Structures are given as C-alpha cells and as structure tokens.
Amino acid sequence: MTGDEAAGAWRACTSTRHQLAEGARWFEGRLLYVDLFRGDLYRSDGTSAGPPEALLSLGMPLGAVAPAARPATGWVVAAGDGIALCTAAGRLQWLARPERRSDRAMRMNDGACDPSGRFWAGSMEIHAATGAGSLYRTAPDGSVQQVLDGLTVPNGPAFSAGGRLMYLADSAHGTITRHTVDPVTGELTGSRPFARLAPHEGRPDGMTVDDQGRLWVALWGGAQVRCYGPDATILRTVPVPTPHPSSVAFGGGLMAVTTARHRLERPGPLAGAVLVRPTTVTAPPALPFGSPPR
Template identity: 45%
Template sequence: MSAPEPEPEPEPGPEPVGCWSERFELGEGIRRFDDSIVLVDILSGRLLSAPDRKSPLRVRAQLPVPLGAVAPVAGSPGSWIAAAGTGICRIGPDGNAQWLARPEDEAPVPMRMNDATADPYGRFWAGSMAYDTTKAAGSLYRVDRDGTVSRALTGITIPNGPAFTADCSLMYLADSARGVIRSYSVDPGTGALGAPTDFAALDEGSPDGMTVDVNGGLWTAVWGAGAVHRYLPDGTLDRVVRVPAPQPAGVCLDGHTLWITSARIGLAEPGPLDGAVFTARVDVPGPPAAVYRPEKPA
C-alpha cells in the first residue's frame, strides 16, 4: 500500500513594505473607505487615517475608552459607527460619541469591545472580550439598520473579524484564543446565523483580523507567527505572506494592495518594526469595504 501524497505547500506571498514612522501598541481595524485608509490604535482610543502610505496619518477621533474598529455611516458624512468601550456608539464629525448600547457594562468581569465590521447588507457586527481573556466571556453583537443591538453569539474568548463573503451568505469569525476560524451561514434578511462549522485551525499563532477577496479567499493576520494566511473557500491554506513583525493584527485589501497592521503590546523588547503598518502587492483584489446603512440617517 503506497503512502498518501503530502499536501502541497502554500505559495509564498510577496514581501511587505513598511509604511509611516508611527508604531502602534495595538493597531487594528484597518479598512479603505472612499479616499482614506482608516485604522485604530485600540487601547489608546484613537481613530486615524491617511489617503495613502506616503501621506502623514492624522487623528480623526480620540475616545476615552478602547476603540476596536469603525465603519462609516451612510448618509452622514464624517460620522462613524464604532465598537468601543463596553458597547456600540456613533462618532460624529466633531469626534464626540453618542452611545447606542453598552451591553458589557454589567458583565461579571471587565470587558471591552474588539474587532468589528459592516456586512454587505449594511449591518454592523462587533465582538467583545474580557481584559484578562477569561475563557468564553466574549460575545458577538449585531447592529441592525434600525439601530437595534442584539447579541448574536456567546461563548467566544477573543473574537476577531468577522469577515463576510460578497453575497453575505457566509460569515467567518476567528476565536483567536482557541486558534480556530469558524464559518456561519447568514440569513440575508434578518442577519440570523446558522450553526458554526470549523473552517481552519492554526498550528502556530492565532488568527486575528480578516478580510475576503473577490475570489472568496479569506485573508487573516496570524498573531504570534509573523504571517498573513490566505485560505481558499474550501479551507485549504493557499498562501503565506511573511511579516517582519511577530504580531500582525489586522488586514484589509485596497484593490491589489494588502494592508497589514501589527502590535507592540506584550513584547518584552519590541523591535523597530513592531507596531508598524505594512503593504504588499497581491494578485487577487478585494471588494470595497462595506459601510453601515441606517434606515434613517441621523
């Protein structure tokens, strides 16, 4: 009986190039919205943007609480919906926050919001986690277009993503502490989620921020492994982009440009590129990032 053939090695990805001189404690939530790249430094509560990698970053908002990620609010120029502090808020053009809900205020352990994104139907999704990473303390929340905030999933330790296919039929969500990415079917009308399916389990590092390209490939930053992975829709590891920083945290696709954030937090001796933002040229582009579309813009 012949031995089974070894699985093919994933293709090596392009070499990333560093952007800007700023180094972030916990850079995440990077997206291209219209004419700007937008990202957050979570624990400092800062929302930053720049039109390109050669222009200086500017602070768009500074919150007194951690800021996990944002999406623009359609019909309200300069406004954002945000996963921040213990809940969801709207950030106005003046940088002030108006809270929609703070569902983690009464949690048994101190909590904060983490990664978040809008889906192609205009809803906003945001995950929560315990500051001390208490097992299964986190949740995933959905903000519907009418502004209702609902808990969609529980029992997550460190939620990252989510990321959605272009038709919004499938959602990917990483539970970083468990080293696993799960997929869920999505009801397009209600946003209700189906039962989870294990999509990918990582042997090294933890899946972090994610995005989906136009061919349905899932890209994820791999915290602790200095890499970004691309998975085919069937879960096969297709490509590995090596990052010159051990803690990649967020990714987005701006056309054929892959943007990667990283973090310095937790490193005993951060190197010169820890906390930097990187770009790399990739073959498969990404679609435009989705925005939150309220039924009645403020």
C-alpha cells in the same frame, strides 16, 4: 518562494509605531485603522511614510469602526463597553452598552459591517477570561442584539460578497468558524468549524474576504498572513517582518497589515507599524453601516 512573497517587500506607510494597531479597512481610496488601546482612529493614503491623519480620539478602547451610510452620522464604533454612533467631532450616541458590568472588566473588540448594512462586533474580558465574550449584531435601525456568547477573544468577522457566509475567529482558541447568515434577517442559520491552528502557527486575528472569495487571516504571533480557499485549503502564506500582525486589508493595489508592539519584550523596528506592499489581490472596500438615504 517568489519575490512577491518575500517579507522584504513590505514597507511602513506611516512613521508611527502603535502599541496595538487593528481594524485595517480601505474606504474611499484610503486606509482606515484604529489604535485600540488609545482609542484613536487614523487614516493613511498608503503611500507616504509620515504620520497618519488622526480622525477620532475617544479616550477609551476602540476595537473597530465602520463608516455610516449617511455621511452626517459619521461612524459606527465598537468602543469601550458598547456600540455607538460617532460624529466626525467624536461625539458619541450610545446605541447599547451591553458590556457595562460590575462583575467583569469588559471591552469591545473587532467588528465589521455586512453587505446589508448591519454592524457586527465582538466583546471580550480585558484579561481574556475564557468564554466571557460575545458577538453582537447592530441593525440599521440601531437595535443591538447578542447573537453568540461563550467566546473568548472574537476577531473578524469577515463576510462573503453576498453576505451569506460569515467567518469569525476566536483567537484564544486558534479557531475560525464559518456561519451561514440569512441576508434578510441577519439570523445565523448554521455554523461549522473552518480552520484550527496549532499554537506554533500563531493565532487567527483580523481577516478579510477578497473578490475571489478567499479568506485572508493575520496570524498574531505567527509573523504571517495566511490565505484560505473557500474549502479551507491553505493557498498562500505571506511572511510579515514582525511577530504580531493584527489585521489585513486590500485596496489601491496594496496589501495592508496592521501590527503591534503589545506583548513583545524586545519589539523590533517594524513592530507596531502599518505595513503595505504591492499586490494584484483586490477586495471590497469597507461596507457602510445603515441604509443610505433614498
């Protein structure tokens, strides 16, 4: 193991310890992430060790956020039981609430935009009932469509540079699937298994594709981030000094990983921290939702 791969290279970039930090994304040179259970969105410059800047507080579970292409819109969010546009002041305009159900307690989970401006987000039953979750695609015009069902704990997705490949994890089953996407319509035109992890390796959680087309996956319960080549070969494993890394992002010469205290009987001092370390790996910034003004 080289010095660059050592877990000791990590440091907390904020003083806050979250129950479940998620959804790390670099945008406009700063790190965005959510506190899922609190429903908060935070921003950090990745260098200081003070408290992060609070951007939103929605008062409901917040699984994922993407910036809107039109700045006046603010954000698109996967929150509570649906998908909404959200102003900088936290005012929601619901686009759809597909998981507003009487028979199950559901919530939205992870999500991200593809290069065509579509927002993809997963849902799950709050106790992770098998097969209760779905994947939804929100088009730039605000229409929402269910594209996959039968999922349990969907995480990701992550997209290749051209948007023709989408990686999606089902954390409960330890699987990552690679889907072929029509970049014009957003339709899924094929899928195949990409990776399956044994329970002792951890569960695939948040992930991102770097500028070389490699997939980086935070392994919940595995205390590591794993890098896969496009052929699913394991290229690198980076230890993380706390058991539950939940997402990974690259920007500003840093690798950032969110972590959680959730489901740890004796959380250590870095559990729930947002961790950063120097890196030469680069990746695209967070992709925006919708079409930019002409």
